[in-house]
Amino acid sequence: MKITREQFNDAQKTFSKKSLSGTQKHTMLSAIYSESAEVATKPVVPSLSSYFISFRQKVLAAVAVIVLLVSGTSYASALSLPGDLLYGMKINIIEPIGLALRFSEESKNEYRILLLQKRVAELESLQQRGGIDEDAQKASSEAANKNVKELERSAIFDEKGENTDVSEKVKIYNNLIDAELKIETNINIDGPEELDVTGHVDTKEAITDVSGSGANESNDPLDIEATIEVEKQTDLPLQVESGSVIQAEIPGL
């Protein structure tokens, strides 16, 4: 479109006079102030997407808290000793998880023997701390009995039908508890589920029962030398959970 100078000048003169009327300006200002006030007083309603983001963040935060709590509690419980508040969690949750992570029956049994070994180490730790009270004894004995029962159920019997491997372990355990820690115990294979570590059951009978044959193989507690000998035979590494306060050498089973 060809524009002449005159057209431009005429258009400029007319256009430059174009302005908003006083009423228009007043209305515009009112609209600006009222809209601004509405925005300022409008309640913040999150959009659906922001709600989901917020919800997701809440879920993540909750999961993080749970993980922290569980992992922290798990760590604390793994270091707990008989009589501690978290010892039950260690025995009934943490250690079964460790067992579930072992797939072959052989490795499971090795782990169960290790747990039985830990029971002794726990009691030694308590003794070094200042003593083993009745509650701690009971808790430790229940845990050991649980380990033995599981070991018994999964053990491979020999051609005579005797679970000699488990028997040996239990004998050694009982000996260590009795002779080393001076705690009378009654862990046995065929014994009742509920154990009494307060000395109501004769240790000798327990050892007799352990044999599974009815023969009284030994009325005397096993001595330490015998224990060491068995340890060599089993070839199980001596493992102590981290953080344990045990300073003395932990006997192997």
Place this chain on the structure above:
Amino acid sequence: MEDIAGKDNNRENFESLFQGYADVVYRLCLYKTSNEDVAHDLTQETFLRLWKTLSSGKEVTKPKQYIYQIARNLIVDYYKSDKAISLDELQEEGFDPRSNESSAEIVSDASILRAAIEALDKEFRDVVYMRFVEGMKVTEIAEILDISENLASVRINRGKEKLQEKFK
């Protein structure tokens, strides 16, 4: 007390800018869109944004430049949106300039000015519009466009020459 005083101060400052620049912004929007209603809405939106900025306590160091920049951004947004309809489209859809003589004249004037100025190179368009349509001084143009007065002056003269060449 300080907050109230600050708000009053902001409001006073805002209304001073509104009275001084509402018509300038309105004409710029009208020039760019050839639509009075759109120009009205864009002007209102420009000053709404300015008011929000000032009332939030933010300092606007170059208010004229700030206002002009908001208006230009809004115009760009308007053309990016589906709302923008060209004058030709309006006429095709039944727009009758004779039904509103004043609007038709303004739209026509805006079209003439735009046809002449927008034919110039980009660097001359704003300065020529501000100088020869709005009648702004070189100082003010330099301030709004954030360029030196010297450069603004050069561009005005060069733009004027280019425009005169178009008229020949």
